[in-house]
Amino acid sequence: xxxxxxxxxxxxxxxxxxxxxxxxxxxxxxxxxxxxxxxxxxxxxxxxxxxxxxxxxxxxxxxxxxxxxxxxxxxxxxxxxxxxxxxxxxxxxxxxxxxxxxxxxxxxxxxxxxxxxxxxxxxxxxxxxxxxxxxxxxxxxxxxxxxxxxxxxxxxxxxxxxxxxxxxxxxxxxxxxxxxxxxxxxxxxxxxxxxxxxxxxxxxxxxxxxxxxxxxxxxxxxxxxxxxxxxxxxxxxxxxxxxxxxxxxxxxxxxxxxxxxxxxxxxxxxxxxxxxxxxxxxxxxxxxxxxxxxxxxxxxxxxxxxxxxxxxxxxxxxxxxxxxxxxxxxxxxxxxxxxxxxxxxxxxxxxxxxxxxxxxxxxxxxxxxxxxxxxxxxxxxxxxxxxxxxxxxxxxxxxxxxxxxxxxxxxxxxxxxxxxxxxxxxxxxxxxxxxxxxxxxxxxxxxxxxxxxxxxxxxxxxxxxxxxxxxxxxxxxxxxxxxxxxxxxxxxxxxxxxxxxxxxxxxxxxxxxxxxxxxxxxxxxxxxxxxxxxxxxxxxxxxxxxxxxxxxxxxxxxxxxxxxxxxxxxxxxxxxxxxxxxxxxxxxxxxxxxxxxxxxxxxxxxxxxxxxxxxxxxxxxxxxxxxxxxxxxxxxxxxxxxxxx
Ligand SMILES: Nc1ncnc2c1ncn2[C@@H]1O[C@H](COP(=O)(O)OP(=O)(O)OP(=O)(O)O)[C@@H](O)[C@H]1O
Ligand SMILES: [Zn+2]
Numbered sequence: 226x227x228x229x230x231x232x233x234x235x236x237x238x239x240x241x242x243x244x245x246x247x248x249x250x251x252x253x254x255x256x257x258x259x260x261x262x263x264x265x266x267x268x269x270x271x272x273x274x275x276x277x278x279x280x281x282x283x284x285x286x287x288x289x290x291x292x293x294x295x296x297x298x299x300x301x302x303x304x305x306x307x308x309x310x311x312x313x314x315x316x317x318x319x320x321x322x323x324x325x326x327x328x329x330x331x332x333x334x335x336x337x338x339x340x341x342x343x344x345x346x347x348x349x350x351x352x353x354x355x356x357x358x359x360x361x362x363x364x365x366x367x368x369x370x371x372x373x374x375x376x377x378x379x380x381x382x383x384x385x386x387x388x389x390x391x392x393x394x395x396x397x398x399x400x401x402x403x404x405x406x407x408x409x410x411x412x413x414x415x416x417x418x419x420x421x422x423x424x425x426x427x428x429x430x431x432x433x434x435x436x437x438x439x440x441x442x443x444x445x446x447x448x449x450x451x452x453x454x455x456x457x458x459x460x461x462x463x464x465x466x467x468x469x470x471x472x473x474x475x476x477x478x479x480x481x482x483x484x485x486x487x488x489x490x491x492x493x494x495x496x497x498x499x500x501x502x503x504x505x506x507x508x509x510x511x512x513x514x515x516x517x518x519x520x521x522x523x524x525x526x527x528x529x530x531x532x533x534x535x536x537x538x539x540x541x542x543x544x545x546x547x548x549x550x551x552x553x554x555x556x557x558x559x560x561x562x563x564x565x566x567x568x569x570x571x572x573x574x575x576x577x578x579x580x581x582x583x584x585x586x587x588x589x590x591x592x593x594x595x596x597x598x599x600x601x602x603x604x605x606x607x608x609x610x611x612x613x614x615x616x617x618x619x620x621x622x623x624x625x626x627x628x629x630x631x632x633x634x635x636x637x638x639x640x641x642x643x644x645x646x647x648x649x650x651x652x653x654x655x656x657x658x659x660x661x662x663x664x665x666x667x668x669x670x671x672x673x674x675x676x677x678x679x680x681x682x683x684x685x686x687x688x689x690x691x692x693x694x695x696x697x698x699x700x701x702x703x704x705x706x707x708x709x710x711x712x713x714x715x716x717x718x719x720x721x722x723x724x725x726x727x728x729x730x731x732x733x734x735x736x737x738x739x740x741x742x743x744x745x746x747x748x749x750x751x752x753x754x755x756x757x758x759x760x761x762x763x764x765x766x767x768x769x770x771x772x773x774x775x776x777x778x779x780x781x782x783x784x785x786x787x788x789x790x791x792x793x794x795x796x797x798x799x800x801x802x803x804x805x806x807x808x809x810x811x812x813x814x815x816x817x818x819x820x821x822x823x824x825x826x827x828x829x830x831x832x833x834x835x836x837x838x839x840x841x842x843x844x845x846x847x848x849x850x851x852x853x854x855x856x857x858x859x860x861x862x863x864x865x866x867x868x869x870x
Pocket of ligand 2 (some may be wrong): 382654657
C-alpha cells in the first residue's frame with residue numbers, strides 16, 4: 226500500500242517517458258494506474274505487426290500509426306482524466322533541449338539503443354533531472370536509478386557491445402556456429418549480393434598465395450552465358466571446396482585444431498537441382514520480392530528443422546538462383562536483413578555447409594536467424610516486471626528517498642532462490658568523462674588520420690556526440706549545425722578530408738582539443754599523443770582512446786547473441802559477492818570483486834565505491850526456501866521478502 230506522502234508525490238509529478246515499445250506500453254499503463262497524472266511520451270516509431278504480441282496498447286488497426294499517440298489514446302480510454310502528451314519524434318531532436326527536460330521531475334527510459342540512452346543521460350545531467358533507466362533481454366531485465374551527484378550516471382559503467390571476432394577466426398578457423406554465421410552473412414552474402422567495392426576478406430591466406438584476393442575477385446563474377454545453377458555450383462565448390470583445400474595447405478594452422486573437410490557439390494548433389502514447386506526463375510514477373518523463398522520452392526516447411534547437408538546444399542543453390550532470377554535488381558546493394566526471408570535462407574544454408582566442413586553442429590533456420598539477427602525473443606512478463614520496478618524507483622526518486630534507491634536485476638534462473646536482485650546504486654565514477662568531466666587521451670597517427678575519421682570513429686561513435694564542435698585552443702576546426710553559412714560548411718567539409726597534422730591549426734602530439742556538444746551541454750578535453758603504428762585487428766580504428774570507459778565485449782556461452790536492444794548491463798557481468806556467514810550478497814558490475822568490508826564507509830579508493838557519505842553497498846538477501854522471492858517493502862530499513870504463490 227502506498228502512503229499518503231507517496232500518493233501526493235505521484236499525483237503532483239510531471240514525468241517524461243522515452244520509448245513507447247515493449248517496456249513503454251507496460252510503463253504507461255502502470256503509471257496511469259498508479260496515480261500519475263501528467264505524463265509526456267516521446268517515441269519516434271510507428272507500430273509494426275511484430276509489436277502486437279507484447280505491446281498490448283496497440284491493435285492490428287493501429288499498424289503504421291505513431292506509437293506515442295496510440296499509446297496515449299489507449300490509456301486515456303481507461304484513465305480519461307489524466308494529462309498525457311504524446312510526441313511522435315526522435316528524442317535527439319533539438320526541440321528536446323535541456324530546457325525541455327528541466328520541466329520534469331523524473332525521466333523514465335524504455336529505450337532499445339545505447340545511442341539514445343546516452344543522449345538522454347547527458348540531457349538529464351545538464352538539466353539535473355533524475356533518470357530511471359531500464360532494459361530487458363528475454364528473461365533478463367534491469368532497472369537502474371541515476372541522480373546527478375548522488376549515484377553513478379548511465380555512462381559511469383562500461384556498456385557491453387556485441388562481440389566482434391578476429392578476422393582469421395571467421396575466414397580460416399571457425400570453431401563455433403556463430404563464426405560460420407558471421408562468415409556467411411558478412412563475407413559471402415556481402416560478396417555475392419552487396420556492394421562489390423567494399424573490401425572483403427573472402428579468401429584464404431595460404432602461405433604462397435599473397436595475391437589470392439585478386440584471383441577471387443574474378444571468381445565471384447558471373448561469367449557470360451553461365452546459367453544460375455552452374456554459377457551457384459561454381460561458387461559452392463570455390464568456397465566450400467577449394468578454399469578449404471587451400472587453408473589445409475597451411476599445416477601450422479591445423480597442428481592443434483581439427484582439420485576441416487572440403488565439400489564439393491557433385492559429391493553432395495550430383496544432379497541438377499529440381500524444385501518441388503517448379504523452377505521459379507521462369508516465373509520472374511511476380512513482384513512481391515520479399516515473399517520469394519527457397520524453402521517454399523523446395524517444400525521445406527518447418528523453420529525449426531535442422532536440414533541435412535543435402536538440404537542445405539539445395540537451399541544454398543535455390544536461394545542463390547532466386548536472388549539472381551527474381552531479385553537481380555537489388556544485387557550490388559543488398560545488406561543482410563533478418564526480416565528478409567531469402568537472405569536468411571541463404572545465410573543459414575551457407576553457414577551450415579561451412580559448419581559441416583569444420584565439424585561444427587548445424588542449426589535450424591530459426592536458430593540461425595536468431596544468431597544472424599542478434600535476436601533474443603522479448604518476454605512480455607519481463608517488460609511488465611521491469612515497468613513495475615520503474616514506477617517503484619520513480620516514486621522513491623520523487624520523495625528523494627536516496628537511501629532506498631535500488632538498481633534491480635531480473636534474473637533468468639533464481640540465484641539463492643531470488644529472481645529479482647536489488648543492489649544499492651554506486652556513487653558517480655570519478656573517471657567518467659560524462660559526469661566527472663575527466664580528460665581523455667587519444668593516441669593517433671596525426672600524419673595519416675583524417676579529421677573525418679576522428680569525428681566519425683571517436684567523437685560520434687565512442688563519445689556519442691550528436692552535434693559536435695571541435696576546437697584547437699581558440700580555433701574552431703569543426704562544427705555541425707543548422708545555422709552555419711555556406712562558406713563555413715565548405716570550410717569544415719574541406720577540414721574533414723585533411724589529416725590532423727595538416728589542419729589550419731595543426732593537431733599534433735601534445736595538442737589539447739576541446740570537443741563539445743551544445744545540445745547535450747557536454748564538453749570534454751582530449752590530449753593528443755602521436756603514435757605511428759596500430760594493430761589492425763586489435764585497434765581497427767587506427768586510434769586508441771583512453772581515460773574513456775572501454776566497453777567489454779560479451780558473448781553468451783551458448784553462442785546466442787548478446788544484448789538485444791543494447792540494454793544497460795548484462796546480468797552475467799554481475800558478480801554476487803558473499804560475505805562469510807551472514808548471508809549478505811553484493812553484486813557489482815564488470816567482474817571486479819569487492820569485499821563487503823571494502824564497501825563500507827571507510828572505502829575511498831575504489832572509484833565505483835562509496836566515499837563515506839553515501840550508503841554502504843550491503844545488500845541484504847533473506848535466506849529462504851521459497852521458489853520465488855521478491856522484495857516487497859522498498860521503504861523499510863531492511864528489505865523483506867514476500868512469497869509469490
Ligand atoms: N532516439 C529515439 N527517440 C525516440 N524513441 C526511440 C528512440 N530510440 C528508440 N526509441 C523507441 O524506443 C522503443 C523501444 O521499444 P522496444 O525495445 O520494444 O523496440 P521495438 O522497436 O518496439 O521492438 P523490436 O525492436 O523488438 O521490434 C521503440 O518504440 C523505439 O521507437
Ligand atoms: Zn558518469
